[in-house]
Amino acid sequence: MIGSRTAVTSARTTSPPSAAIPVVPGRGWLGNTVEFMRSPLGFFIDAYHSYGPVFRMDVPMTRQAVVVAGSLADDLLRGDPGDGAERRRDGLFRPFSAEVGVDVFELEGDIHRDLRELLRQPYARSIVAPFAAEIAAVVGDEVDATYAGEAVDLFALTARLSLHAAMAVVTPMSLRNAAPDIQRAGAAVMYAAFRLRPFATLRRPRYRRARRAMQAAIDEAIARHQRGDFRERGRTWMIDACVAATNQAGMRMDLRAIRGACFYALAGTEIYIGRLIGFLLFELLRDRSALRRVLAELATTDADAPLAEVLAAAPFLRAAYTETLRCYPLIPAYPYTAIVDQRIGGYAIPAGQLLLFAPHIGHFVDDHYANPMTFDAARHLPPRREPAARRLFAAFGVGPHACSAQGFVEALSLAIVVALLRRADLELVRPSYRMELRMTPLLAPRRPIELRVRGRRAQEEHVQKDMYTSAEGV
Ligand code: HEM
Numbered sequence: 165m166i167g168s169r170t171a172v173t174s175a176r177t178t179s180p181p182s183a184a185i186p187v188v189p190g191r192g193w194l195g196n197t198v199e200f201m202r203s204p205l206g207f208f209i210d211a212y213h214s215y216g217p218v219f220r221m222d223v224p225m226t227r228q229a230v231v232v233a234g235s236l237a238d239d240l241l242r243g244d245p246g247d248g249a250e251r252r253r254d255g256l257f258r259p260f261s262a263e264v265g266v267d268v269f270e271l272e273g274d275i276h277r278d279l280r281e282l283l284r285q286p287y288a289r290s291i292v293a294p295f296a297a298e299i300a301a302v303v304g305d306e307v308d309a310t311y312a313g314e315a316v317d318l319f320a321l322t323a324r325l326s327l328h329a330a331m332a333v334v335t336p337m338s339l340r341n342a343a344p345d346i347q348r349a350g351a352a353v354m355y356a357a358f359r360l361r362p363f364a365t366l367r368r369p370r371y372r373r374a375r376r377a378m379q380a381a382i383d384e385a386i387a388r389h390q391r392g393d394f395r396e397r398g399r400t401w402m403i404d405a406c407v408a409a410t411n412q413a414g415m416r417m418d419l420r421a422i423r424g425a426c427f428y429a430l431a432g433t434e435i436y437i438g439r440l441i442g443f444l445l446f447e448l449l450r451d452r453s454a455l456r457r458v459l460a461e462l463a464t465t466d467a468d469a470p471l472a473e474v475l476a477a478a479p480f481l482r483a484a485y486t487e488t489l490r491c492y493p494l495i496p497a498y499p500y501t502a503i504v505d506q507r508i509g510g511y512a513i514p515a516g517q518l519l520l521f522a523p524h525i526g527h528f529v530d531d532h533y534a535n536p537m538t539f540d541a542a543r544h545l546p547p548r549r550e551p552a553a554r555r556l557f558a559a560f561g562v563g564p565h566a567c568s569a570q571g572f573v574e575a576l577s578l579a580i581v582v583a584l585l586r587r588a589d590l591e592l593v594r595p596s597y598r599m600e601l602r603m604t605p606l607l608a609p610r611r612p613i614e615l616r617v618r619g620r621r622a623q624e625e626h627v628q629k630d631m632y633t634s635a636e637g638v
Pocket of ligand 1: 266268270280283287428430432433440495498560566
Protein backbone atom coordinates (compact mmCIF):
# COMPACT_ATOMS: atom_id res chain seq x y z
CA MET A 165 0.00 0.00 0.00
CA ILE A 166 1.30 3.41 -0.85
CA GLY A 167 1.39 6.08 1.82
CA SER A 168 -0.37 9.34 1.16
CA ARG A 169 1.52 12.38 -0.11
CA THR A 170 0.90 15.93 0.84
CA ALA A 171 -0.95 17.37 -2.12
CA VAL A 172 1.39 19.59 -4.11
CA THR A 173 -0.51 22.38 -5.72
CA SER A 174 2.11 24.79 -6.98
CA ALA A 175 3.54 23.88 -10.33
CA ARG A 176 6.63 25.80 -11.37
CA THR A 177 7.35 27.70 -8.23
CA THR A 178 9.75 30.56 -7.65
CA SER A 179 10.40 29.49 -4.05
CA PRO A 180 14.08 29.79 -3.13
CA PRO A 181 15.57 26.59 -1.71
CA SER A 182 17.35 24.61 -4.32
CA ALA A 183 17.84 21.22 -2.73
CA ALA A 184 19.25 18.48 -4.92
CA ILE A 185 16.61 16.40 -6.65
CA PRO A 186 16.46 12.98 -4.97
CA VAL A 187 17.98 10.24 -7.09
CA VAL A 188 16.53 6.73 -7.21
CA PRO A 189 19.62 4.57 -6.59
CA GLY A 190 20.57 2.51 -9.62
CA ARG A 191 23.13 -0.14 -10.53
CA GLY A 192 26.18 1.51 -12.05
CA TRP A 193 25.93 2.00 -15.79
CA LEU A 194 22.67 0.04 -15.85
CA GLY A 195 21.10 2.81 -13.81
CA ASN A 196 17.49 2.02 -12.91
CA THR A 197 17.01 -0.25 -15.92
CA VAL A 198 16.81 -3.49 -13.95
CA GLU A 199 14.24 -2.26 -11.41
CA PHE A 200 12.24 -0.47 -14.08
CA MET A 201 12.13 -3.49 -16.38
CA ARG A 202 11.40 -5.83 -13.48
CA SER A 203 8.42 -3.81 -12.29
CA PRO A 204 7.72 -0.82 -14.53
CA LEU A 205 4.66 0.45 -12.72
CA GLY A 206 5.84 -0.53 -9.23
CA PHE A 207 9.12 1.30 -9.86
CA PHE A 208 7.32 4.63 -10.32
CA ILE A 209 4.81 4.07 -7.53
CA ASP A 210 7.52 3.09 -5.03
CA ALA A 211 9.84 5.93 -6.06
CA TYR A 212 6.96 8.40 -5.63
CA HIS A 213 6.25 6.90 -2.21
CA SER A 214 9.89 7.26 -1.12
CA TYR A 215 10.93 10.54 -2.76
CA GLY A 216 7.79 12.54 -3.48
CA PRO A 217 6.59 13.95 -6.79
CA VAL A 218 10.02 14.91 -8.24
CA PHE A 219 12.93 12.46 -8.53
CA ARG A 220 15.72 11.49 -10.90
CA MET A 221 16.10 8.15 -12.64
CA ASP A 222 18.25 6.66 -15.38
CA VAL A 223 15.97 5.67 -18.22
CA PRO A 224 16.93 2.81 -20.52
CA MET A 225 18.88 4.01 -23.56
CA THR A 226 18.69 7.69 -22.80
CA ARG A 227 20.16 10.20 -20.40
CA GLN A 228 19.07 10.89 -16.86
CA ALA A 229 15.49 12.02 -16.57
CA VAL A 230 13.62 14.00 -13.97
CA VAL A 231 10.27 12.40 -13.22
CA VAL A 232 7.38 14.64 -12.25
CA ALA A 233 4.62 12.48 -10.84
CA GLY A 234 1.11 12.53 -9.38
CA SER A 235 -0.87 15.70 -8.84
CA LEU A 236 2.17 17.93 -9.51
CA ALA A 237 2.42 16.47 -13.04
CA ASP A 238 -1.33 16.81 -13.37
CA ASP A 239 -1.20 20.50 -12.40
CA LEU A 240 1.64 21.24 -14.81
CA LEU A 241 0.05 19.47 -17.74
CA ARG A 242 -3.34 21.07 -17.13
CA GLY A 243 -1.63 24.42 -17.19
CA ASP A 244 0.39 25.11 -20.27
CA PRO A 245 3.45 22.87 -20.39
CA GLY A 246 4.47 24.79 -23.50
CA ASP A 247 5.59 27.59 -21.14
CA GLY A 248 8.54 25.65 -19.91
CA ALA A 249 8.48 22.17 -21.38
CA GLU A 250 7.65 20.88 -24.82
CA ARG A 251 7.70 17.87 -27.05
CA ARG A 252 9.52 18.87 -30.20
CA ARG A 253 13.10 19.01 -28.87
CA ASP A 254 15.42 16.01 -29.15
CA GLY A 255 13.22 14.08 -31.57
CA LEU A 256 11.61 12.25 -28.69
CA PHE A 257 8.65 11.31 -30.85
CA ARG A 258 10.48 11.29 -34.18
CA PRO A 259 9.59 7.65 -34.96
CA PHE A 260 5.88 8.53 -34.91
CA SER A 261 6.29 11.30 -37.46
CA ALA A 262 9.14 9.93 -39.59
CA GLU A 263 8.05 6.29 -39.67
CA VAL A 264 4.30 6.45 -39.17
CA GLY A 265 3.31 9.86 -40.51
CA VAL A 266 1.54 11.02 -37.33
CA ASP A 267 3.00 14.42 -36.48
CA VAL A 268 0.84 15.56 -33.54
CA PHE A 269 2.97 13.79 -30.94
CA GLU A 270 5.97 16.06 -31.47
CA LEU A 271 4.36 19.35 -32.42
CA GLU A 272 3.32 22.22 -30.19
CA GLY A 273 1.20 25.36 -30.54
CA ASP A 274 -1.17 26.25 -33.40
CA ILE A 275 -0.01 23.60 -35.85
CA HIS A 276 -0.44 20.94 -33.16
CA ARG A 277 -3.96 22.17 -32.43
CA ASP A 278 -4.86 22.19 -36.15
CA LEU A 279 -3.57 18.68 -36.85
CA ARG A 280 -5.16 17.35 -33.69
CA GLU A 281 -8.51 18.77 -34.80
CA LEU A 282 -8.18 16.80 -38.05
CA LEU A 283 -7.18 13.58 -36.33
CA ARG A 284 -10.00 13.65 -33.82
CA GLN A 285 -12.53 13.13 -36.62
CA PRO A 286 -11.44 9.64 -37.76
CA TYR A 287 -10.67 8.78 -34.12
CA ALA A 288 -14.16 9.62 -32.83
CA ARG A 289 -16.43 7.23 -30.95
CA SER A 290 -19.03 7.73 -33.70
CA ILE A 291 -16.68 6.12 -36.23
CA VAL A 292 -16.63 2.84 -34.28
CA ALA A 293 -20.20 2.55 -33.02
CA PRO A 294 -21.91 1.77 -36.38
CA PHE A 295 -19.55 -1.18 -36.87
CA ALA A 296 -20.54 -3.08 -33.71
CA ALA A 297 -22.08 -5.88 -35.81
CA GLU A 298 -18.90 -6.27 -37.88
CA ILE A 299 -16.83 -6.29 -34.68
CA ALA A 300 -19.11 -8.98 -33.23
CA ALA A 301 -18.63 -11.01 -36.43
CA VAL A 302 -14.84 -10.70 -36.10
CA VAL A 303 -15.08 -11.94 -32.52
CA GLY A 304 -17.43 -14.77 -33.52
CA ASP A 305 -15.08 -15.93 -36.28
CA GLU A 306 -12.11 -15.97 -33.91
CA VAL A 307 -13.99 -17.92 -31.27
CA ASP A 308 -15.40 -20.42 -33.76
CA ALA A 309 -12.29 -20.92 -35.82
CA THR A 310 -9.58 -21.32 -33.28
CA TYR A 311 -10.41 -21.40 -29.69
CA ALA A 312 -13.34 -23.58 -28.78
CA GLY A 313 -12.40 -25.67 -25.75
CA GLU A 314 -8.70 -24.82 -25.91
CA ALA A 315 -6.43 -23.06 -23.46
CA VAL A 316 -5.21 -19.91 -25.20
CA ASP A 317 -2.99 -16.95 -24.38
CA LEU A 318 -5.44 -14.24 -23.28
CA PHE A 319 -3.30 -11.29 -24.38
CA ALA A 320 -2.43 -12.84 -27.75
CA LEU A 321 -6.16 -13.36 -28.31
CA THR A 322 -7.12 -9.82 -27.32
CA ALA A 323 -4.32 -8.30 -29.43
CA ARG A 324 -5.48 -10.23 -32.51
CA LEU A 325 -9.14 -9.48 -31.88
CA SER A 326 -8.36 -5.79 -31.46
CA LEU A 327 -6.39 -5.58 -34.69
CA HIS A 328 -9.02 -7.44 -36.71
CA ALA A 329 -11.84 -5.38 -35.18
CA ALA A 330 -9.99 -2.14 -36.00
CA MET A 331 -9.52 -3.35 -39.58
CA ALA A 332 -13.30 -3.68 -39.89
CA VAL A 333 -13.63 -0.03 -38.85
CA VAL A 334 -10.89 1.24 -41.19
CA THR A 335 -12.18 -0.25 -44.45
CA PRO A 336 -14.43 -3.03 -45.79
CA MET A 337 -11.40 -4.33 -47.75
CA SER A 338 -9.64 -7.23 -46.09
CA LEU A 339 -6.34 -6.13 -44.59
CA ARG A 340 -5.76 -9.52 -42.96
CA ASN A 341 -2.82 -10.42 -45.23
CA ALA A 342 -1.04 -7.32 -43.99
CA ALA A 343 -1.65 -8.16 -40.31
CA PRO A 344 1.87 -9.57 -39.63
CA ASP A 345 3.45 -6.53 -41.31
CA ILE A 346 1.27 -4.09 -39.37
CA GLN A 347 2.14 -5.89 -36.14
CA ARG A 348 5.87 -6.02 -36.90
CA ALA A 349 6.13 -2.40 -38.06
CA GLY A 350 3.93 -1.11 -35.20
CA ALA A 351 5.90 -2.93 -32.51
CA ALA A 352 9.27 -1.77 -33.92
CA VAL A 353 8.16 1.88 -33.93
CA MET A 354 6.70 1.69 -30.42
CA TYR A 355 9.80 -0.01 -28.98
CA ALA A 356 12.03 2.66 -30.52
CA ALA A 357 9.77 5.54 -29.46
CA PHE A 358 9.70 4.32 -25.86
CA ARG A 359 13.52 3.89 -25.90
CA LEU A 360 13.30 0.18 -25.21
CA ARG A 361 15.22 -0.59 -28.42
CA PRO A 362 17.72 1.58 -30.32
CA PHE A 363 16.52 3.73 -33.23
CA ALA A 364 18.90 1.64 -35.36
CA THR A 365 16.31 -1.19 -35.27
CA LEU A 366 14.27 0.98 -37.63
CA ARG A 367 16.95 0.56 -40.29
CA ARG A 368 16.74 -3.24 -40.24
CA PRO A 369 15.62 -4.82 -43.55
CA ARG A 370 12.95 -6.88 -41.77
CA TYR A 371 11.34 -3.74 -40.40
CA ARG A 372 11.71 -1.83 -43.69
CA ARG A 373 10.02 -4.69 -45.57
CA ALA A 374 7.14 -4.80 -43.07
CA ARG A 375 6.71 -1.04 -43.29
CA ARG A 376 6.62 -1.14 -47.11
CA ALA A 377 4.08 -3.97 -47.14
CA MET A 378 1.89 -2.24 -44.55
CA GLN A 379 2.08 0.96 -46.54
CA ALA A 380 1.15 -0.78 -49.81
CA ALA A 381 -1.92 -2.43 -48.24
CA ILE A 382 -3.20 0.78 -46.65
CA ASP A 383 -2.46 2.86 -49.76
CA GLU A 384 -4.46 0.46 -51.92
CA ALA A 385 -7.42 0.77 -49.55
CA ILE A 386 -7.15 4.58 -49.49
CA ALA A 387 -7.10 4.68 -53.31
CA ARG A 388 -10.26 2.57 -53.51
CA HIS A 389 -12.08 4.75 -50.98
CA GLN A 390 -10.98 7.89 -52.84
CA ARG A 391 -12.24 6.37 -56.11
CA GLY A 392 -15.59 5.89 -54.40
CA ASP A 393 -15.63 2.07 -54.72
CA PHE A 394 -17.64 1.71 -51.50
CA ARG A 395 -19.74 4.86 -51.75
CA GLU A 396 -22.99 3.13 -52.58
CA ARG A 397 -22.88 1.31 -49.24
CA GLY A 398 -23.54 4.66 -47.54
CA ARG A 399 -21.23 4.06 -44.59
CA THR A 400 -18.32 5.99 -43.11
CA TRP A 401 -15.23 3.88 -42.53
CA MET A 402 -12.17 5.44 -40.92
CA ILE A 403 -10.57 6.09 -44.29
CA ASP A 404 -13.67 8.00 -45.43
CA ALA A 405 -13.57 10.07 -42.24
CA CYS A 406 -9.90 10.87 -42.91
CA VAL A 407 -10.66 11.90 -46.50
CA ALA A 408 -13.56 14.12 -45.35
CA ALA A 409 -11.78 15.60 -42.30
CA THR A 410 -11.23 19.33 -42.27
CA ASN A 411 -10.46 21.90 -39.59
CA GLN A 412 -11.11 25.56 -38.83
CA ALA A 413 -7.96 26.50 -40.73
CA GLY A 414 -9.43 24.73 -43.79
CA MET A 415 -6.72 22.05 -43.80
CA ARG A 416 -7.29 18.50 -45.04
CA MET A 417 -5.32 15.26 -44.63
CA ASP A 418 -2.95 14.31 -47.45
CA LEU A 419 -2.05 10.71 -48.35
CA ARG A 420 0.77 10.56 -45.80
CA ALA A 421 -1.51 11.81 -43.03
CA ILE A 422 -4.36 9.43 -43.92
CA ARG A 423 -1.98 6.48 -44.12
CA GLY A 424 -0.44 7.51 -40.79
CA ALA A 425 -3.82 7.90 -39.10
CA CYS A 426 -4.92 4.42 -40.27
CA PHE A 427 -1.62 2.73 -39.49
CA TYR A 428 -1.52 4.25 -36.01
CA ALA A 429 -5.14 3.24 -35.43
CA LEU A 430 -4.39 -0.35 -36.46
CA ALA A 431 -1.03 -0.80 -34.75
CA GLY A 432 -2.02 1.35 -31.77
CA THR A 433 -5.22 -0.61 -31.34
CA GLU A 434 -3.41 -3.94 -31.45
CA ILE A 435 -0.86 -2.79 -28.90
CA TYR A 436 -2.93 -0.54 -26.62
CA ILE A 437 -6.47 -1.86 -26.82
CA GLY A 438 -5.22 -5.46 -26.99
CA ARG A 439 -3.58 -4.96 -23.61
CA LEU A 440 -6.37 -2.91 -22.12
CA ILE A 441 -9.06 -5.50 -22.77
CA GLY A 442 -6.64 -8.28 -21.76
CA PHE A 443 -6.32 -6.62 -18.33
CA LEU A 444 -10.07 -5.97 -18.16
CA LEU A 445 -10.96 -9.60 -18.92
CA PHE A 446 -8.27 -10.83 -16.51
CA GLU A 447 -9.86 -8.82 -13.69
CA LEU A 448 -13.41 -9.85 -14.57
CA LEU A 449 -12.50 -13.52 -14.83
CA ARG A 450 -10.70 -13.40 -11.48
CA ASP A 451 -13.80 -12.07 -9.81
CA ARG A 452 -16.68 -14.27 -10.91
CA SER A 453 -19.27 -12.14 -9.08
CA ALA A 454 -18.13 -9.12 -11.11
CA LEU A 455 -18.37 -11.22 -14.26
CA ARG A 456 -21.88 -12.36 -13.36
CA ARG A 457 -22.87 -8.75 -12.81
CA VAL A 458 -21.61 -7.81 -16.27
CA LEU A 459 -23.36 -10.81 -17.88
CA ALA A 460 -26.60 -9.84 -16.13
CA GLU A 461 -26.26 -6.32 -17.57
CA LEU A 462 -25.66 -7.68 -21.07
CA ALA A 463 -28.69 -9.95 -20.78
CA THR A 464 -30.93 -6.87 -20.62
CA THR A 465 -30.21 -5.91 -24.23
CA ASP A 466 -30.32 -7.80 -27.52
CA ALA A 467 -27.14 -8.80 -29.28
CA ASP A 468 -28.07 -6.58 -32.22
CA ALA A 469 -28.99 -3.51 -30.14
CA PRO A 470 -26.95 -0.36 -30.96
CA LEU A 471 -23.70 -0.16 -29.02
CA ALA A 472 -24.79 3.01 -27.19
CA GLU A 473 -27.92 1.23 -25.92
CA VAL A 474 -25.93 -1.83 -24.79
CA LEU A 475 -23.41 0.32 -22.94
CA ALA A 476 -26.09 2.52 -21.38
CA ALA A 477 -27.50 -0.66 -19.84
CA ALA A 478 -24.08 -1.80 -18.60
CA PRO A 479 -22.82 0.75 -16.02
CA PHE A 480 -20.82 -1.86 -14.12
CA LEU A 481 -18.99 -2.92 -17.28
CA ARG A 482 -18.15 0.71 -18.02
CA ALA A 483 -16.96 1.16 -14.43
CA ALA A 484 -14.76 -1.94 -14.82
CA TYR A 485 -13.33 -0.42 -18.01
CA THR A 486 -12.50 2.83 -16.15
CA GLU A 487 -11.00 0.87 -13.27
CA THR A 488 -8.82 -1.08 -15.71
CA LEU A 489 -7.49 2.20 -17.09
CA ARG A 490 -6.85 3.38 -13.52
CA CYS A 491 -5.02 0.24 -12.38
CA TYR A 492 -3.04 -0.41 -15.58
CA PRO A 493 -1.73 2.88 -16.98
CA LEU A 494 -0.16 1.48 -20.13
CA ILE A 495 2.47 4.20 -20.56
CA PRO A 496 4.52 4.73 -17.38
CA ALA A 497 5.46 8.34 -18.29
CA TYR A 498 5.42 10.80 -21.21
CA PRO A 499 8.62 12.58 -22.21
CA TYR A 500 8.99 16.34 -22.54
CA THR A 501 12.07 18.59 -22.62
CA ALA A 502 12.53 21.65 -20.39
CA ILE A 503 13.00 24.62 -22.74
CA VAL A 504 13.93 27.22 -20.11
CA ASP A 505 15.61 27.15 -16.71
CA GLN A 506 12.83 26.82 -14.16
CA ARG A 507 11.73 25.40 -10.82
CA ILE A 508 9.45 22.43 -10.51
CA GLY A 509 8.18 21.50 -7.07
CA GLY A 510 10.90 23.69 -5.57
CA TYR A 511 13.75 22.06 -7.52
CA ALA A 512 15.90 23.87 -10.09
CA ILE A 513 15.49 22.32 -13.53
CA PRO A 514 17.90 23.44 -16.29
CA ALA A 515 16.83 24.04 -19.89
CA GLY A 516 17.36 20.89 -21.95
CA GLN A 517 16.51 18.53 -19.08
CA LEU A 518 14.52 15.44 -20.11
CA LEU A 519 11.30 15.45 -18.08
CA LEU A 520 9.02 12.46 -17.67
CA PHE A 521 5.49 13.35 -16.62
CA ALA A 522 3.60 10.62 -14.78
CA PRO A 523 0.30 12.11 -13.61
CA HIS A 524 -1.33 8.67 -13.35
CA ILE A 525 0.84 7.80 -10.35
CA GLY A 526 -1.92 9.77 -8.59
CA HIS A 527 -4.13 6.74 -9.33
CA PHE A 528 -2.23 4.91 -6.59
CA VAL A 529 -2.32 7.53 -3.85
CA ASP A 530 -4.81 6.96 -1.08
CA ASP A 531 -5.60 10.66 -0.79
CA HIS A 532 -7.31 10.25 -4.14
CA TYR A 533 -8.72 6.74 -4.15
CA ALA A 534 -9.83 4.49 -1.29
CA ASN A 535 -7.65 1.37 -1.13
CA PRO A 536 -5.95 2.38 -4.40
CA MET A 537 -3.94 -0.80 -5.01
CA THR A 538 -7.13 -2.85 -5.27
CA PHE A 539 -9.16 -3.34 -8.45
CA ASP A 540 -12.64 -2.22 -7.46
CA ALA A 541 -14.94 -1.22 -10.30
CA ALA A 542 -17.74 -0.11 -7.95
CA ARG A 543 -15.65 2.87 -6.78
CA HIS A 544 -16.67 4.62 -10.02
CA LEU A 545 -20.40 4.06 -9.47
CA PRO A 546 -22.91 5.80 -7.21
CA PRO A 547 -23.10 6.08 -4.25
CA ARG A 548 -19.29 6.12 -4.00
CA ARG A 549 -18.15 7.90 -7.17
CA GLU A 550 -14.90 8.74 -5.37
CA PRO A 551 -14.83 12.48 -6.01
CA ALA A 552 -11.08 13.07 -6.09
CA ALA A 553 -10.83 10.31 -8.63
CA ARG A 554 -12.57 12.17 -11.40
CA ARG A 555 -10.20 15.13 -11.19
CA LEU A 556 -7.03 13.07 -11.05
CA PHE A 557 -7.84 10.37 -13.56
CA ALA A 558 -5.01 10.52 -16.09
CA ALA A 559 -4.96 7.21 -17.97
CA PHE A 560 -5.18 9.05 -21.29
CA GLY A 561 -2.71 11.75 -20.32
CA VAL A 562 -3.57 15.32 -19.39
CA GLY A 563 -3.47 18.63 -21.23
CA PRO A 564 -2.96 19.47 -24.91
CA HIS A 565 -1.34 16.12 -25.78
CA ALA A 566 -3.86 13.89 -24.01
CA CYS A 567 -4.97 10.95 -26.14
CA SER A 568 -7.04 12.14 -29.06
CA ALA A 569 -8.73 8.76 -29.49
CA GLN A 570 -10.44 8.32 -26.12
CA GLY A 571 -13.93 7.82 -27.55
CA PHE A 572 -12.59 5.46 -30.22
CA VAL A 573 -10.75 3.45 -27.57
CA GLU A 574 -13.78 3.12 -25.30
CA ALA A 575 -16.19 2.18 -28.08
CA LEU A 576 -13.86 -0.35 -29.72
CA SER A 577 -12.71 -1.91 -26.43
CA LEU A 578 -16.21 -2.36 -25.10
CA ALA A 579 -17.66 -3.54 -28.42
CA ILE A 580 -15.07 -6.34 -28.45
CA VAL A 581 -15.55 -7.26 -24.79
CA VAL A 582 -19.35 -7.27 -25.11
CA ALA A 583 -19.18 -9.49 -28.21
CA LEU A 584 -16.72 -11.88 -26.58
CA LEU A 585 -18.69 -12.23 -23.35
CA ARG A 586 -21.92 -12.76 -25.26
CA ARG A 587 -20.31 -15.37 -27.45
CA ALA A 588 -18.09 -17.48 -25.20
CA ASP A 589 -17.77 -18.77 -21.65
CA LEU A 590 -14.28 -17.87 -20.54
CA GLU A 591 -12.30 -19.12 -17.58
CA LEU A 592 -8.76 -18.45 -16.37
CA VAL A 593 -6.68 -21.61 -16.33
CA ARG A 594 -4.90 -20.38 -13.17
CA PRO A 595 -7.30 -18.07 -11.33
CA SER A 596 -4.92 -17.76 -8.33
CA TYR A 597 -2.11 -16.29 -10.47
CA ARG A 598 -0.93 -12.84 -9.33
CA MET A 599 0.06 -10.98 -12.43
CA GLU A 600 3.54 -9.44 -12.72
CA LEU A 601 4.14 -6.74 -15.29
CA ARG A 602 6.85 -5.80 -17.78
CA MET A 603 7.26 -3.45 -20.76
CA THR A 604 6.77 -5.00 -24.23
CA PRO A 605 6.71 -2.16 -25.36
CA LEU A 606 3.85 -1.00 -23.10
CA LEU A 607 2.76 -2.43 -19.78
CA ALA A 608 2.01 -6.13 -20.27
CA PRO A 609 1.92 -9.34 -18.22
CA ARG A 610 5.33 -10.92 -17.65
CA ARG A 611 4.04 -14.43 -18.37
CA PRO A 612 1.21 -15.58 -20.64
CA ILE A 613 -2.20 -15.58 -18.98
CA GLU A 614 -3.97 -18.72 -20.09
CA LEU A 615 -7.64 -18.69 -20.78
CA ARG A 616 -9.97 -21.59 -21.39
CA VAL A 617 -12.93 -21.12 -23.69
CA ARG A 618 -15.25 -23.49 -21.88
CA GLY A 619 -18.25 -23.46 -24.11
CA ARG A 620 -19.91 -21.27 -26.61
CA ARG A 621 -22.96 -19.46 -25.50
CA ALA A 622 -24.08 -19.15 -29.12
CA GLN A 623 -23.72 -22.88 -29.66
CA GLU A 624 -25.54 -23.63 -26.45
CA GLU A 625 -28.38 -21.38 -27.53
CA HIS A 626 -28.57 -23.29 -30.81
CA VAL A 627 -28.60 -26.58 -28.97
CA GLN A 628 -31.39 -25.40 -26.70
CA LYS A 629 -33.34 -24.08 -29.66
CA ASP A 630 -32.90 -27.40 -31.52
CA MET A 631 -34.07 -29.33 -28.48
CA TYR A 632 -37.11 -27.10 -28.20
CA THR A 633 -37.86 -27.47 -31.93
CA SER A 634 -37.57 -31.24 -31.83
CA ALA A 635 -39.67 -31.39 -28.67
CA GLU A 636 -42.32 -29.39 -30.51
CA GLY A 637 -42.00 -31.82 -33.42
CA VAL A 638 -42.73 -34.69 -31.09
C1 HEM B 1 -5.85 1.85 -24.06
C2 HEM B 1 -5.70 2.66 -25.07
C3 HEM B 1 -4.93 3.96 -25.05
C4 HEM B 1 -4.40 4.67 -24.00
C5 HEM B 1 -4.45 4.32 -22.52
C6 HEM B 1 -3.79 5.85 -24.57
C7 HEM B 1 -3.12 6.81 -23.83
C8 HEM B 1 -2.47 7.88 -24.40
C9 HEM B 1 -1.58 8.74 -23.70
C10 HEM B 1 -1.22 8.60 -22.23
C11 HEM B 1 -1.14 9.68 -24.57
C12 HEM B 1 -0.07 10.72 -24.35
C13 HEM B 1 -0.45 11.89 -23.58
C14 HEM B 1 0.74 12.81 -23.42
O1 HEM B 1 1.81 12.58 -23.97
O2 HEM B 1 0.57 13.79 -22.73
C15 HEM B 1 -1.77 9.42 -25.84
C16 HEM B 1 -1.62 10.19 -26.95
C17 HEM B 1 -2.20 9.90 -28.16
N1 HEM B 1 -2.99 8.82 -28.47
FE1 HEM B 1 -3.57 7.40 -27.19
N2 HEM B 1 -3.97 5.84 -25.93
C18 HEM B 1 -4.64 4.70 -26.26
C19 HEM B 1 -4.97 4.28 -27.53
C20 HEM B 1 -4.87 5.04 -28.65
C21 HEM B 1 -5.31 4.63 -29.96
C22 HEM B 1 -5.92 3.27 -30.29
C23 HEM B 1 -5.07 5.68 -30.79
C24 HEM B 1 -5.40 5.80 -32.25
C25 HEM B 1 -6.52 5.34 -32.77
C26 HEM B 1 -4.47 6.75 -30.00
C27 HEM B 1 -4.11 7.99 -30.49
C28 HEM B 1 -3.34 8.90 -29.78
C29 HEM B 1 -2.79 10.12 -30.36
C30 HEM B 1 -2.95 10.58 -31.78
C31 HEM B 1 -2.07 10.75 -29.32
C32 HEM B 1 -1.26 12.02 -29.44
C33 HEM B 1 -2.09 13.25 -29.09
C34 HEM B 1 -1.27 14.52 -29.16
O3 HEM B 1 -0.05 14.51 -28.99
O4 HEM B 1 -1.90 15.56 -29.37
N3 HEM B 1 -4.38 6.32 -28.72
N4 HEM B 1 -2.57 8.30 -25.71
